[in-house]
Amino acid sequence: MLAKAITKAPQAPQAWIVVTGVAYYQPSLTAEYDEASPGGDFDFFSKLVTRWEAVARLPGDSTRQVVVRSGVVLGRGGGAIGHMLLPFRLGLGGPIGSGRQFFPWIHIRDLVGILTHALEANHVQGILNGVAPASTTTSAEFARALGAALGRPAFIPVPSTVVQAVFGQERAIMLLEGQKVVPRRTLATGYQYSFPELEAALKEVVA
Numbered sequence: 001m002l003a004k005a006i007t008k009a010p011q012a013p014q015a016w017i018v019v020t021g022v023a024y025y026q027p028s029l030t031a032e033y034d035e036a037s038p039g040g041d042f043d044f045f046s047k048l049v050t051r052w053e054a055v056a057r058l059p060g061d062s063t064r065q066v067v068v069r070s071g072v073v074l075g076r077g078g079g080a081i082g083h084m085l086l087p088f089r090l091g092l093g094g095p096i097g098s099g100r101q102f103f104p105w106i107h108i109r110d111l112v113g114i115l116t117h118a119l120e121a122n123h124v125q126g127i128l129n130g131v132a133p134a135s136t137t138t139s140a141e142f143a144r145a146l147g148a149a150l151g152r153p154a155f156i157p158v159p160s161t162v163v164q165a166v167f168g169q170e171r172a173i174m175l176l177e178g179q180k181v182v183p184r185r186t187l188a189t190g191y192q193y194s195f196p197e198l199e200a201a202l203k204e205v206v207a
Contacts, residue, residue, distance in 0.1 A: 016056075020067060025046075026039055026042050031180065035186075064125050068129075071106045074106065074107050083166055088147060093146065096163055096176065097176045103135075103175075110193050114128060127185065131186075133182070149203050
């Protein structure tokens, strides 16, 4: 609706930024995805992202357009971390599922930073992966880092059934089946991350 309204506006905006997700890329234990990698046609979430991006695209080239595919956003007061904190604080946290799947993440300050960068930098257009440079993290590595940030052990695996019960069947897929996503184009545009490393990001979130 908003994209259609913009096409009818008497004056086109200079920039149009859309946020989607790394669910566009197919979960894999071996493949690495950058902004040029194919995807978008293998399950509900990938098809949803593809449709979302297509519907949001403005016709013509009068407006500079950017799509930011975000990973799991780490921030205070909610989201994925909000559900994880209690068991980890009690020393009951650990890898999700097998622990081998990748966990593409980004600190909320950097997601906002990328959006601001895309809005203000006239040379930025096309696809940007909204993940941290160190987001090639597995679930097991993430669990160890979160436990360390809280000063708690983190070795008790969280069964898939528990994840599905807490997050719901569809949201659980995003935690149980991860992708190794790198922000190659995001870095090439000149964006400077505030939290490129997981340890510093988690310490800020749980402080």
